Amino acid sequence: MLRYFSVSSEVEIINEDEIVYWEWDFGTGDFSYEPSPQYTYNDYGNYNVTLRVMNNYGLYSATHLETISLIDLLGDFNSDNHVDVVDIVQLVNYILDNIMNQDLELYDLNLDFQVNILDIIFLVQIIIN
């Protein structure tokens, strides 16, 4: 369940040419001092990512804070970053419209190689939890 998060230091506070120091705090106790680090989170959740930079005169910027949400998108059939009743409707429509069991990889949530009512139940449980 690794989720990959890429950040870049496009901060308007200081002219980028003058920045000599970057301090990223990924909200996990891990830091990076690269201009555009890549960081992998081990768990889903909300993380406060902060960036502070220093220019060549030794002046620090204000801390730039962004909260990122890493969520499990299993069951997000319409790719709107939410797993909700709209996805249930899409799954129900799929089951009603298709008897060939195509797109198993997408719709077979409980991995029994069939797309049927059990997958709807599985999806409902995802949403409830």
Ligand SMILES: [Ca+2]
């Ligand atoms: Ca969705």
Ligand SMILES: [Ca+2]
């Ligand atoms: Ca299934």
